Amino acid sequence: MTTSDPLSGHTRSAIDIRCLRVDYGEFTAVDDFTLSVPQGEIFGLVGPNGAGKTSLFKVITSLMEPTYGEVLLDGVDVFEDTESVRRIIGYMPDLAPVPTDLRVWEFLDFHAAAYGLGSGAQRRSRVEECLAEVDLTPQRNSWCKALSRGQTQRAVLAKTMLHRPRVLILDEPASGLDPLARRDLRNALRALTRAGATVFVSSHILGELAEMCSSLCVMNCGQLLASGTADQVRHQLGNTGRTIVASLLGRHEEAVAWLTGQSWVHDPRMNGGHVLFGFDGGDDAQANLMESLIGNGFRLRAFEEKRSSFEEILVEVAETNRQT
Ligand SMILES: Nc1ncnc2c1ncn2[C@@H]1O[C@H](COP(=O)(O)OP(=O)(O)OP(=O)(O)O)[C@@H](O)[C@H]1O
Ligand SMILES: [Mg+2]
Structure with a gap:
């Protein structure tokens, strides 16, 4: 009330x-x-x-x-x-x-x-x-x-x-x-x-x-x-970007190297059987990226978009403050 x-x-x-x-x-x-x-x-x-x-x-x-x-x-x-x-x-x-x-x-x-x-x-x-x-x-x-x-x-x-x-x-x-x-x-x-x-x-x-x-x-x-x-x-807190999880059948390291040079992509890394990266582009750019990934011979099993959990954002904020 x-x-x-x-x-x-x-x-x-x-x-x-x-x-x-x-x-x-x-x-x-x-x-x-x-x-x-x-x-x-x-x-x-x-x-x-x-x-x-x-x-x-x-x-x-x-x-x-x-x-x-x-x-x-x-x-x-x-x-x-x-x-x-x-x-x-x-x-x-x-x-x-x-x-x-x-x-x-x-x-x-x-x-x-x-x-x-x-x-x-x-x-x-x-x-x-x-x-x-x-x-x-x-x-x-x-x-x-x-x-x-x-x-x-x-x-x-x-x-x-x-x-x-x-x-x-x-x-x-x-x-x-x-x-x-x-x-x-x-x-x-x-x-x-x-x-x-x-x-x-x-x-x-x-x-x-x-x-x-x-x-x-x-x-x-x-x-x-x-x-x-x-x-x-x-x-x-400035966290409006998304994290993308690409599940690939093999060639994970190559995918990380390839993603490193792509627009809007940041911090690509391996995580178990997946490749994870931040993505700041719009929906079109995201669709193009998916197409190029497949076009370059990577076998994509799933492509999932997730927003950082609130808890993850807070950890990031706390860590940034600790370093400054
Ligand atoms: N009486 C005090 N004298 C000196 N420093 C203090 C005193 N009380 C708190 N502080 C310092 O002030 C800061 C804030 O402490 P505070 O207890 O307000 O934090 P908090 O957010 O409640 O933490 P917590 O989640 O651990 O309870 C800390 O760095 C603490 O060491
Ligand atoms: Mg307290």
Whole structure:
């Protein structure tokens, strides 16, 4: 659900990050980062280890002051009105600690009391609701220390949802979850956005996010590289070319040598029983290339076009940044 500003008619941003910079001494972890996350979205933040995701989240959630820059949550300045902001957000840190000496329902009830969520009965009912949301009702009486990793993640998510936050910041919530638990997480997040919340969720594994996000952004070395839908991000990262897999009956090395001199072809190489190469030409040029390949006596069994997977593009981006 997206909300429009009745005066301007524009979709309002739940999170507005402007020119944010975070330094740890001499080291810049987040660099000139500007991003708007629209209300009601599940918005993904993808980046490799050390990209700056957790640093960014700590600033958004008011746990750390930036070197400079501005963050607005639901229009409220995070550093000017920290008290209000903490009521708006629910933050699930990566590796969130859980107490060992409380039962699961007690852990949630303790936090519900800290949030001031009403009298005993009201509070208990909210605790049970959140346990049910993350499918943890059967474990309500278990000791927290007896939970598996995935169950612990869910208990922490339930805790994060208790006070019905309008903006949820979740740092790697899917790490350690099996496919079924990831599906449950996705459903729980969708239910939250249907109820009007906005979710900003990070992962270094794109597949995890692609399953659950409507839009996403990519960061590396502290910088925002791209944002939008998966296709828009792919385009912004400059990966619109295609990879072609030619399956030949023999003469692979000769084919690689022959392809090396052809227009639009780059980086031809052998891969098992196939020859792989990048191709930047149009459809006509591709048809001509196929004809010439056959015309030159290569026995072509199949000619398949594939776009790089998103994961491959990200690896390429991370490697390029590492080298520069
Ligand atoms: N307290 C700190 N002091 C100094 N450097 C830090 C500190 N916290 C993080 N960094 C550095 O800032 C960079 C970004 O770290 P951050 O934890 O934000 O990355 P991340 O994207 O969350 O990585 P991961 O996927 O591993 O969780 C890293 O190079 C890290 O070493
Ligand atoms: Mg992190």
